Amino acid sequence: KAGVTQTPRYLIKTRGQQVTLSCSPISGHRSVSWYQQTPGQGLQFLFEYFSETQRNKGNFPGRFSGRQFSNSRSEMNVSTLELGDSALYLCASSSGLVRTDTQYFGPGTRLTVL
Amino acid sequence: SQQGEEDPQALSIQEGENATMNCSYKTSINNLQWYRQNSGRGLVHLILIRSNEREKHSGRLRVTLDTSKKSSSLLITASRAADTASYFCATGLAGGTSYGKLTFGQGTILTVHP
Numbered sequence: 001k002a003g004v005t006q007t008p009r010y011l012i013k014t015r016g017q018q019v020t021l022s023c024s025p026i027s028g029h030r031s032v033s034w035y036q037q038t039p040g041q042g043l044q045f046l047f048e049y050f051s052e053t054q055r056n057k058g059n060f061p062g063r064f065s066g067r068q069f070s071n072s073r074s075e076m077n078v079s080t081l082e083l084g085d086s087a088l089y090l091c092a093s094s095s096g097l098v099r100t101d102t103q104y105f106g107p108g109t110r111l112t113v114l
Numbered sequence: 115s116q117q118g119e120e121d122p123q124a125l126s127i128q129e130g131e132n133a134t135m136n137c138s139y140k141t142s143i144n145n146l147q148w149y150r151q152n153s154g155r156g157l158v159h160l161i162l163i164r165s166n167e168r169e170k171h172s173g174r175l176r177v178t179l180d181t182s183k184k185s186s187s188l189l190i191t192a193s194r195a196a197d198t199a200s201y202f203c204a205t206g207l208a209g210g211t212s213y214g215k216l217t218f219g220q221g222t223i224l225t226v227h228p
Contacts, residue, residue, distance in 0.1 A: 004156075033214040037154075042221070043202065048214030056215045088154055092216075099212055100145045100164050105157040 002027065004093050004106035012112045018079040021109045023091035025072050031055075031096025032074035033103060034066060037088040049074050050096040078111075086113045120203060120219040128227050133190040135222040137203035138183075145206040146179055147216065148188050150199045157202065160188070165208065195228045 005024045013019050025032050033056075034046040045058040049068035066076045072093075078085055088110050092103035121136045137146070145164050149157040163170045163179045163186070170177050176189040190197055200223050204216035 031214045033216070035216075035218075043204075043218035045215050045217065050214065055213055058215070090156060092157075094214065096214060099206055099208075100162070101206075101213075102147065102159055102162050103214075103216060104159060105149070107156040108154075110154075 004091060004104055006089075006091055006106040006109050008109060009107065010110045010112075012114065013081050014114050015081055015083060017081050018077065019081060019111060021076045021078075021089055021091075021111075023074045023076070023093075023106060025074070025091075025093030026104055029093040029095055029104075030072055031094045031101070032068060032072065033092045033094070034074070034076050035090045035092065036060075037090060037108075038084075038086075043090070046076070048096075055096075081113045083113050085111065087111060120201075120222045122222060123220070124223045124225070126225045126227065127193060129193060129195055131193055131226075133193050133197070133224055133226070135188045135201050135203075135224070136185060137187070137219050138185045139203075139205050139217075139219075140184065142208040143181070143205045144208045144212060146177075146186050147204045147206070148175075148177060148186075149202045149204060151202065151221075152199045160201075190224075193224075193226045195226050197224060198226045199224060 031050045033048040048056040068074045088108045090108045092105045094101040147162045148160040200221045202221045203219045
């Protein structure tokens with residue numbers, strides 16, 4: 001099976017712009033979770049989508065949003081970018097059917113905000 | 115916010131030695147997972163241990179879980195230079211809307227010298 005893919009791998013944006021990141025889960029997986037990784041805050045959970053519905057959400061401002069399509073692919077959007085949004089954004093896929101579920105991560109999108 | 119603390123923050127050993135990393139967490143969990151990350155890339159899943167399990171093995175990896183002490187340890191035996199990476203523990207919380215959400219520790223940076 002192909003692994004989790006994320007596009008693009010690298011992005012450079014300026015403050016105030018918006019950005020959309022994409023994640024394609026492992027075939028058959030219906031859950032996609034998004035995480036932000038920064039040197040200061042570490043790995044933090046953004047939100048999780050299952051069958052096109054947001055099922056869980058972390059403590060991030062409303063500028064961070066996401067959606068999931070019927071084929072389980074997910075997108076994450078950040079509006080009005082701030083310098084502090086520079087981070088590695090990781091998505092993970094799982095079956096989503098049980099709590100004890102291994103999450104498989106993609107390679108990440110490195111976002112730099114200038 | 116971080117659920118767990120990892121100890122040590124950095125570990126430097128020689129090839130062939132064993133490496134032990136510890137993780138403590140604060141609230142009741144459903145499962146605990148260990149991941150490896152090389153140089154800011156995606157996370158690679160190593161092992162998952164459920165809250166009703168005490169020990170699991172996978173190749174050169176041994177994970178223990180003590181729910182009474184809210185702690186886990188990862189042992190890598192006969193380490194290799196290729197094991198050089200950051201290692202993270204991540205907890206899946208018990209109950210509530212815990213689907214798809216992992217809470218990560220700050221990680222241990224392991225360096226294995228040839």
